[in-house]
Amino acid sequence: MQIAVLIFDRLTALDAIGPYEVLSRLPGAAITFVADRRGPVRSDTGRLTLLAEATIDDVPRPDVLLVPGGPGEVAVRAGERSLAWVRSAHETSTWTTSVCTGSLILATAGVLNGKRATSHWLALDQLASLGALPQRERVVVDGKIVTAAGVSAGIDMALTLAGLIAGEEVAQLIQLAIEYDPRPPFSAGSPASAPERVVARLQAISRFA
Amino acid sequence: MQIAVLIFDRLTALDAIGPYEVLSRLPGAAITFVADRRGPVRSDTGRLTLLAEATIDDVPRPDVLLVPGGPGEVAVRAGERSLAWVRSAHETSTWTTSVCTGSLILATAGVLNGKRATSHWLALDQLASLGALPQRERVVVDGKIVTAAGVSAGIDMALTLAGLIAGEEVAQLIQLAIEYDPRPPFSAGSPASAPERVVARLQAISRFA
Numbered sequence: 424m425q426i427a428v429l430i431f432d433r434l435t436a437l438d439a440i441g442p443y444e445v446l447s448r449l450p451g452a453a454i455t456f457v458a459d460r461r462g463p464v465r466s467d468t469g470r471l472t473l474l475a476e477a478t479i480d481d482v483p484r485p486d487v488l489l490v491p492g493g494p495g496e497v498a499v500r501a502g503e504r505s506l507a508w509v510r511s512a513h514e515t516s517t518w519t520t521s522v523c524t525g526s527l528i529l530a531t532a533g534v535l536n537g538k539r540a541t542s543h544w545l546a547l548d549q550l551a552s553l554g555a556l557p558q559r560e561r562v563v564v565d566g567k568i569v570t571a572a573g574v575s576a577g578i579d580m581a582l583t584l585a586g587l588i589a590g591e592e593v594a595q596l597i598q599l600a601i602e603y604d605p606r607p608p609f610s611a612g613s614p615a616s617a618p619e620r621v622v623a624r625l626q627a628i629s630r631f632a
Numbered sequence: 633m634q635i636a637v638l639i640f641d642r643l644t645a646l647d648a649i650g651p652y653e654v655l656s657r658l659p660g661a662a663i664t665f666v667a668d669r670r671g672p673v674r675s676d677t678g679r680l681t682l683l684a685e686a687t688i689d690d691v692p693r694p695d696v697l698l699v700p701g702g703p704g705e706v707a708v709r710a711g712e713r714s715l716a717w718v719r720s721a722h723e724t725s726t727w728t729t730s731v732c733t734g735s736l737i738l739a740t741a742g743v744l745n746g747k748r749a750t751s752h753w754l755a756l757d758q759l760a761s762l763g764a765l766p767q768r769e770r771v772v773v774d775g776k777i778v779t780a781a782g783v784s785a786g787i788d789m790a791l792t793l794a795g796l797i798a799g800e801e802v803a804q805l806i807q808l809a810i811e812y813d814p815r816p817p818f819s820a821g822s823p824a825s826a827p828e829r830v831v832a833r834l835q836a837i838s839r840f841a
Contacts, residue, residue, distance in 0.1 A: 440646055472682070599826045
């Protein structure tokens with residue numbers, strides 16, 4: 424099973440690495456980080472570099488396609504090359520997935536027209552404007568399309584997907600291996616639970632404001 | 633505030649990237665991935681390469697020291713160079729932290745003698761044999777030492793640390809920015825909650841068995 428993770432400059436690293444840590448543990452999985460060119464890809468903080476070890480042309484028909492988000496999604500959506508790859512890979516994929524604002528890339532590629540999908544909570548309006556039916560949920564499955572909410576939601580998405588691909592017990596083995604028994608020290612992970620002041624502060628500095 | 637994340641071949645990527653995603657968002661934080669030499673570092677799956685953009689010698693006195701785990705910890709503990717750096721960096725650090733079996737590296741460096749600490753649930757016995765006082769907790773704070781349980785626990789550890797460093801509201805802002813409102817699809821994240829059969833299967837293939 425070939426899994427392609429699209430990476431690009433100014434991606435949010437955890438969007439990609441959370442699901443990678445889960446999906447790479449699936450029996451028979453071969454996961455590859457791909458970009459429009461081989462070589463270094465710099466994350467949104469400017470402090471982390473991942474290597475793309477293959478180009479998108481090297482992996483035209485992955486079984487699973489995973490698109491992370493981050494501020495670099497804007498440049499990806501402004502170019503045609505990666506969008507054409509997403510569109511084409513989706514035609515033959517078993518699963519097409521995204522994390523955070525990666526769903527804006529899927530939507531711009533035309534993959535989410537009329538589909539239920541999610542994104543970072545700050546980006547749901549933009550997701551709607553691109554033709555998807557946005558859902559305020561952590562993980563949304565619509566047919567073969569699986570989308571996750573912001574950043575850390577990719578871990579929940581990947582465990583859900585692992586269960587769909589390999590069954591519940593394999594997914595549970597992976598969950599136990601990565602000791603995913605979350606205990607957030609604060610209750611501020613969603614706009615519904617966070618203090619109003621915290622929500623307002625984040626909205627004020629959001630690029631989606 | 634200088635944050636150094638020690639990386640090494642065969643590390644578990646999420647151990648490092650989970651906390652990176654949180655701590656890099658702290659006001660005034662400059663986070664650097666360091667290794668015993670500059671250049672590519674391959675993760676435990678063999679499918680992901682991170683770049684170390686500085687050597688440990690370039691960052692001798694970080695304010696925050698973070699040591700991830702993964703099977704590569706064995707080789708790190710067998711060499712003297714990184715251990716000497718950990719020992720020396722700990723002398724002047726404000727916070728010394730680890731995720732997963734990164735605590736075995738801290739312990740081998742002599743930093744955890746008589747200290748309460750945690751590790752991946754499969755590695756707690758080994759942590760005890762190295763002189764620490766192992767705790768079955770997700771995040772353990774003992775003075776300036778903050779250790780996390782397996783892999784994904786690094787996110788909880790980093791949010792805890794973010795609160796200690798910058799206050800609760802900043803930590804909550806980061807939590808909301810990465811939408812950390814976890815919803816694991818299965819209840820199998822700890823040996824206490826996972827089905828017995830799943831625990832037994834993982835114990836059977838563990839390198840700590």
